[in-house]
Amino acid sequence: MKRTFQQPEDWGFIRDLQKEQPLYINWEKPELQTEPQLICEFSDPESLLETAVESLRKFMREAIPFPCPVTIRILKRKWKTESYELETARSSATVSACDPEGLRRGIYHLIQLWKSSQKPHLPKQKIRRTPWLKNRISRCFFSPINRPPANRDELLDDVDYYPEAYLDRLAAAGINGLWVSAELDQIAISSFTGGPDKNVLKRIEKLQQTVDKCRRYGIRIFLQMNEPLARPFNDPLYQKYPDMRGVEIYGRGTFCPSSPEGQAYLEETCRNIFSSVKHLGGLLNITYGESITTCASADHMKCPRCSKVEWKEILHQTWRAMRKGMDAAAPEADLICWLYIPAPEVLGEKFFTLLENPPERVIVQLNCESGSLVKQNGKEYRIGDYWLSTDTPSENFIRFAETAKKYNVQLAAKLQVGCSHEVATVPYVPVPGILYRKYRHLKKLNVTTVMQCWYFGNYPGLMNQAAGELAFETFEDTEEDFLERLARQEWGKYAPKAAAAWKLFSNAYVNYPASNMFQYFGPVADGISWPLHTKKQDLGLTPTWLLEPEENGDNIIECLMEMSLEDAIVQMKKLSSIWHKGQMKYNALRKYFTGNQERILDIDLGNALDIQFNSALNILQFYHLRNRMTLIREKEISNTLRMIELTGKDNRLGFHSEAEGYKYYPEKLKWRLKQLRAENNGNGNESYQIGSGWLNMENFRWKIDRLSDGKLELNVEFDGFLPGMDELSFSLDDSGATFPALFHADYRGQIFRKPDFAECSVTIGNNGWKLNMLFDPDDYSANRPLRFNLLRLTDMYNTRYSWPAGIKHHPPRLNLIFYQSSNMGTLEE
Structure with missing residues (x-):
């Protein structure tokens, strides 16, 4: 695709991450630096604590103006891993733990205590802290994602994605795991x-x-995979070991873990990975969801082996084989089995059965927010995954966690700590209050692992720091107390003011419109760079996670699947207004931190979000007003047609005596009609008159009739069967006022998606197949004209036969399938 703009090649933030952060403290730095007295009473043959001790040494050298011996010691205690005790006095400190990672956490906490203090002398106190979260897994902010379109693999290049200063910031924030993308075959x-x-x-x-x-x-490294992946039906592995192939779906064969060969393959590959890479932290593996994997991803009753076992056992066999292979090489490594179920629906009962007697030492992970019921503007919305703005786990997750507790299964939560699809174009959204509320629930639910991010939401800063603190939080005091403690580390005596701003930010952000499509295609992420199309262009919206098409479109309804444009405007008004109040408090702190570049960046990050939220609101309002004008124009087209009819019958109409002539008459009205229709002609594509009979296209024919009860009947007939793949896509819209109604089915009678208001059936014959669809158009929308599009799809969607003919084909889009507003034809009644 031709690029309109030149992407900046310099990712300057990488240089920032490679540098040590400047030190800001609340007292005068010593004029003469002295070597700190660190008394290390522990054995460290692999130098694993060298980096943490060096961080403490550097801090004390720059910040502590008097002798202050710090003892760092290992005790023989049966404390939980990473637990530590920190005892401080006016001019001394002792860090104690029973393992190196406990010492690491204690060292970083000592540095945080000093940074939170108004003076270098610490109070006399003893602190004992134990994490309730074992694994806190994040990801490198700028490493390749190993996916299209670039397909760059961080394990094949020579770039160091983990500079020392960056790792120190992550470790200081309590992160003890990072995930790296991989595939078994690779x-x-x-x-x-x-x-x-x-x-x-x-x-x-x-x-x-x-x-x-x-x-x-x-920090341990986890391989994030989606295994065992289904393979092409005739893959060489399946040719050699046919029992590894399970059910055919979409031209691929699912992996069959019920076969001896399948079990052996999974066990061997996992054993060899952990034998080849010493001290690998574990696997974070999507065994169900995202892509097609085992026979559990399809109709397992069609598999001659998996049909003989319960559905849950298919995944249990997968987990068991992988765990067995890992145990042979690295029994201390963690196997996190991720059920990636992003849909907003109530979780099916079969998923709860997976918690009944699973293999030992398997951590089961579920999306924290999928299925949440959110109330906004007097209405309820069920949302899917990728939400930072919700402050509680979903009902699905809560019930799953309660079931896991019943069967004593370790549970992991997938969430977003820094930012999410809601607005992933900033390093993080400063809403630690939301994290506090969410983590308080997770602790009660016995969650032991959190996956803190997908590809985004992981930049070092406030939100990572908050998550790290919350992993040790007892939640014995209030959210306000926590925010103020957190703020003291960077904002010193102005912590109450910073915490007050964060509180308003959190209260604003929970108003983010509860629509996943608003995340995926909406204007919050980059609306500040969208053009505003005064005249209808019928251009689709660009996914927020992709760069192309670079020029965003105007079919705003595409980002509002579950919510009306009016309701989205109400929510964005609330978000933008409350956020702006918080930003005014943030901006008031600028004068106190003129010499502190890090805090100025924090303040201006809030300003950037203030602009982005306001810009998104303006864009929604702009297209709402344009849509209203479009509806008015439609009404005027109808009025003009009716008046043409009336003036043809009564020549008195339009005559003005004083003007001595006609102010309107048929010829002038027809001119106006042409002008109105020209203004409304967004794409200039074809039209179809209801009831005009069969229309023959290349490779199919179709017609639409109106029945006596006012319903419309669509019939599509396909001669023969196209090789490999043969599918139909049908899209219906009302020119942008309502989210499109979408239908998608194949020649086998599988209906992948259909409108709720339509009755649909697929009939399969010897010489082809047929679709029949019956619907009342008013059940979809009262707006007119209606527009639609038909596509027959084959060759992995690379070949398409369509009505209207000759349209430009675009790649499918998430939840929009093949809908493109510029490809619609008009349905004339």
């Missing part, structure tokens, strides 16, 4: 697939380097 040596190629060995070598470097900061 990282595992297996006898089933032959000897490893050079790229497999190169990935293993780079991965070992990353593991070794991060381990020195107490």
Whole structure:
């Protein structure tokens, strides 16, 4: 695709992450630096604590103006991993733990205590802290995602994505895990697939380097995978081991873990990964969802082996084989089995059965927010995944957690700490109050692991720091108390003012419109760079996570699947207004921090979000007003047509005696009609008159009739069957006032999506297949004209036959399938 703009090639923030942060303290720095007295009473043969001790040494050298011995010691105690005791006095401190990671956490907490203080002398106190969250897993902010369109793999290049200063910031924020994308075929040596190629060995070598470097900061590396992936139906592995292939779906064969060969493959590949890469932290593996994996992803009753076991056992066998392979090489590594179920619906009962007697030492992960019921503007909305703005887990997650507790299963939560699809174009959204509320629930639910982010939402700063603190939080005091403690580390005596701003930010952000499509296509992320189309262009919206098309469109309804444009405006008004009040409090702090660049950046991050929220509101209002004008124009078209009819019958109409002539008459009215229709002609595509009979297209024919009860009947007939894939997509809209109604089915009779208001059936014959759809158009929308589009799809969607013919084909879009407003034809009544 031709690029309109030149993307900046310099990612300057990487240089910032490679630098040590400047030190800001609340007292005068010593003029003469002296070497700190650190008394290390522990054995560290692998130098794992060297980085944490050095961080303490650097801080004390720059900040502490008097001798202050700090003892760091290992005790023989049966404390939980990472637990520590910190005892401070006016001019001394002692950090005690029973393991190196406890010492690390205690060292960083001592630094935080000093940074929170107004003077270098600490109070006499003893603190004992224990984490309730074992694993706090994030991701590198700028490493390649190993996905299209760039398909860059961080394990194949020579770039160091984990500079020392960056890792120190992550460790100081309590992060003890990072995930890296991988696939079994790309990282595992297996006898089933032959000897490893050079790229497999190169990935293993780079991965070992990353593991070794991060381990020195107490950070374990997890491989994030989606395994075992379904393969092309005729994949060489399936040709050689046919029992590994399960059910055919979408031209692929699911992986069958019920076969001896399938079990052996999973066990061997996992064993070899952990044998090849020492000290690898574990696997964070989507075994259900995202992509097609095992027979559990399809109709398992069609598999000759999986049909003989319960559905849950398909996944249990998968987990068991992978855990067995890991145990043979690295029994201390964690297997986190992620059920990626992003849909907003109530969780199906079969997923709860997975918690009944699963393999031992498996951590089961579920999306924290999917299925949440959110009340906004007097209405209820069920939302899917990727929400920072919700402050409680979903009902799905709560019930799943309660069931996990019943069966003593370790539970992990997938959430977003820094930012989410809501607005992922900023390093983080400063709403630690929301995290406090959400983590308080997670602790009560016995969650032991959190995956803190997807590709975004992981930049170092306030939200990572808040999450790290919350992992040790007892929640014995209030949200306000927590925010003020958190703020003292960076804002000193102005902590109450900063905390008050954060509180308003959190109260504002919970008003984010409860529509996943608003996240995926809405104007909050980058509306500040959208053009405003005064005249209807019928251009679709660009996904917020992709760069192209660079020029965003005007079909604003695409981002409002679950919510009306009017309700989205109400929510954005609330968000923008309350946020702005918080930003005024933030801006008032600027005068106290003119010499502190980090705090100025924090304040201006709030200003950027203030602009983005206000801009998004303006865009919604702009298109709402344009839509209202469009509806008025439609009414005037109807009025003009009726008046043409009346003036043809009564020549008195339009005559003005004083003017001595006609103010309106048929010819002038027809001119006006042409002008109105020209203004409303967004795409100039074809039209179809209801009841005009069959229309023959290339590879299919169709017609629409009106029945006596006013309903419309669509019939589509397909001669023969296209090889491999043969599907139909039908889209219906009302020119942008209502989210499009979408239908998608295939020649086997599978209906992947259909409008709630329509009755649909697919009939399969010997010489082809047919679709019949019956619906009342008013059940969709009272607005006119209605527009629609038909597509017959084959060749992995690369070949399409359509009405209107000759339209430009675009890649499918999430939840919009093949809908493009510029490709619609008009339905004339």
